Amino acid sequence: MAFAQPFYNQSSLLRINVMVVDDDPVFLEIMSRTLEKLKYRDSSTMEITVIAVKDSREALSTLKIERNNIDLIVTDYYMPDMNGLQLKKQITQEYGNLPVIVMSSDTDKEHESLTCGAMGFIQKPIKATELTKFYQLALKCKRNGKSTLWTENNHNDTDVSISQQIQFFPEQDNLMMTKTKKFSPRPDSRSMNSSNGTCVSTDASRKNKKRKANGGSGDGVESLSQPSMKSKITWTDDLHDLFLQAIRHIGLDKAVPKKILEFMNVSYLTRENVASHLQKYRQFLRKVAERSSLCSSNMLPSNGIDSIYPYPHTREPYYNNYTSSSSWYGTSLSNNRSFYSNPGHGLGQSRLLSNTSDPVRSNQMPHSYMNRSSTYDTHRIGSNLTLPVESNLNYSSQNVGRRSFLEPTANKTSQTSQALGFEQHGLSAINGSGFNNNTLISYGSLAPNQLGTNSYKGSISTQQGMTNGSLALNQPGMSAYGSSTSTQPGMSSHISLTTNQPGRNSYGSLTAPQPRMSTHESLSPNQQGISSYENLTSNQLGMDSHGSLSHDQPRMSSYENLTSNNLGLSSHGFLTPNQPGLKSYGSAIHNVGLNSFEGLTTHQPGSSNFSYGLQSFLNNENTAYEPQPQTHAQAAAQPNIEIPQQENLSLFDDLGNINELLCDISNFELDHNKQQEAVSTTQFELPANVSTEMNQFFSLEDDDWTFLNTNQGLSNGETSNNVAPETNSQTFNMSTNHDQEQDAQDFVDWSFLNPEDLANEYDFMDSLFNGMN
C-alpha cells in the first residue's frame, strides 16, 4: 500500500491523516495540495498526510486498508455511483463512525448532511483558510478518541496541549512508558490469570494481535512492526441492528457472544466487542423491564393490547418462548408477561390501539393535536401510525425557527408546542435528545420516557407514539421507519422488528412471537395473524404470505412455496403434503380438500382444478374427504395469477423515502472481504512551507461552518436516514434517490382493517382471504 508507510515511520509524531474524496480531479488536487500546504510548521511535531481519492469506491477500498489511520474524511456530495452521504453511511456501516465532512456547493445539502450524521458541512468553494478547520476537527476527533484507533493512547483531557497530544506507536511502547506515565500498559489479565503474573508471552501475543484494518478475515496476522490497532468500535445503529438480528436468529436465551459474532460476520468485530455490547444490551433490557413492571399500571395498560388481541392462545407463545432462560432476559420477559397480562387501566396507549376518536392519552395528548398533526390515525388497527412525511420533513414555513437542529439537550419546550397544539411539550430537535419530553419530534437520538415521540434516529425505550428511527423496547403505538426491537405493541415499522411486537405492521424483517402483523419481509415462527410478503416459517397462524412458508401454518394464504401441515391455506405457488383445505394456484401434492389451478399429485382428495376449484373450496370440500388419485398436470393452468412481486414492494427509509426492495433480504450479508483491489491514491509531495499558527488549530472560529457532533462517534449523536441493509451488499440495495412518498402500499395492509375485523378471528380471516381472492 503506497501510503501506508508514512503512518508508521515516525517515532513520536502527531499524525493527521485526511482523506479527501472528490470526483472532480481538479478540485481534488487543489484541495489536497492546499491541505498539504497547511501542514503544521513543525513537521517533527505534526505530520499531515492527505489521501486523495477520486470516488466513493476508492474511498472505501482505502478505508479497508487504512481504516484506523484515517482521522478525517472530507467528501464531495455529488459524485457518481455514490454520493457523499451514501459514502458516509457505507463508512459507518463498515468501519464505524468516522468523522466525515461533506462539501457541496449546494447548501441544500447541509441539512441532509448533518441529519445523516456528517460531522460537518462546508460549502464550496472553500477558502484555503477554512481548511485549517479540517485539522482542528481531525485533532479534536483524534483527541477524543472518537475517530481513530489510537484511542488507547489518547488522552481524554480536553485541555491537553499539542505536545501532550503526540501519538506514540506500539513499537515504541517502551518509549511511550517513559515519556507518558499515563500510558503505562496494563498487564494482560488472562496472562495474569494463567501464568502467575508472567505476562510476557500471552501479553505479547495479545497485544500484537492486530485486527486487520482492511476488513479481512481478521485472522490476526501478527507483526511486531505494526501498531496494535485496538480501535474503539462504535456500535452504530446498523451494527446494532445486525447484533439484534443475530440475537433474534440465535434465540434470546442462546445468544452468546461467539454465536452472535459468527452471525454478524463483521470482520472488525471481536468476540470481546460483542460480549461487551451484549452486556450493555442486557443491562439495558433489564432496566427497561424494571421500568415496565413499575410503570405498567398506568403507562402501558394491557387493556388496549389485549382488547385488540383477544386470543389467549395467541398471546401464550409470547411468554413461553423465553421462559427457559434464567438470565436477565427471562426476568425481562416475565416482567413483560405481567406487563401484558394485567388488566389494563385504560390510560394512554390503549386508546392508541383502539378504534376510537377519543383523545389519545387525553391527559397528555389532546385530540386536537392528533388531528392537526395527522400523526396518529386512530382508526388504524395496531396503530399503523404513519407519519406524514411532508410535515415531518418540512423545515420551512411555519416551523422555521422552532426546531433545533443542533442543540440536543436544550429544553425547548413550547417552541413547537404551538405548531403541535400541545402546550409546553412537543419540542423538536435534530440531534440527540435525552429527556423525558412528551410529544417531541427529534431527528436525532432519543432516550426513554418520551411519549408521542417522533424520531429519525436511535431511540430507546418507552416511547409511545411514533418514531422514524431505531426503537428499542416497550414502545407501544409507534410507527418506526428504522429498526425496532421487542415488546413494541401496536407499531408500524418499515425496517427490522424483533420479538413480541403485536399488532404491527412492518416492511422489514420480523422475528418470532409477533401476532397480527403485516410484514413485507422475512418472518419467523410463532407469528399469528400475520401477513407477509416474504419468507415465513412455522407456527404462524392466520397468515397471509407472498413468500415461502413452512410447517404448521394453518389458515394461511400464500403466494409461494408452502410445505406441509398448513391448514386452510391458500397458495399461489408450490404446496407440499398434508395441507388440507388448501387452495392452490400452483403445484400441489398430497393435499386434502384443496383447490388447485395447476398440477396436482397424489392423495389430494376433494381437490379441484380450476374449472370448479374455487367453488369447491368455498364449499368446504375438505370435509368431503375423498381420495382422488389424479394424474399430475391434469389441472388446467391458471393464467395470469396476480402474484405480488417482491420487486414491487417498497421500503421506507428513515426519512420516509420509499426504497425499492430489489433483492431478497435473505441474501443480505455483510461482506467485508470483497473488493480487495489495489488502492490507488495520490500523494502530493509539497513542501510544508505554509506556516499555520498553533492556535489556529485549536480555536474554532465562528463562520459559516456548521458542525454537528464534534464528539463524533457517540452513537446517540449521530443521525442517519438509512439503515443497515441500505449500505451494504450488492444483494440488497436501496436507493435513496426517490422522491418522498408515503403511500405506495401495494399490499394488504392490515393496519387499515377495521378493528372489529381483527377482534374476531373468522372475520379477520375472511378479510384476509377476500383480500386474496
Added chain:
DNA sequence: CAACATATCT
C-alpha cells in the same frame, strides 16, 4: 482453557 458472565475502568 475457551468462553461466558460480571465487575470495573476509562
Added chain:
DNA sequence: CAGATATGTT
C-alpha cells in the same frame, strides 16, 4: 455513557 478490560465462573 459506551466500550474496553479485568476478574471470576463454567
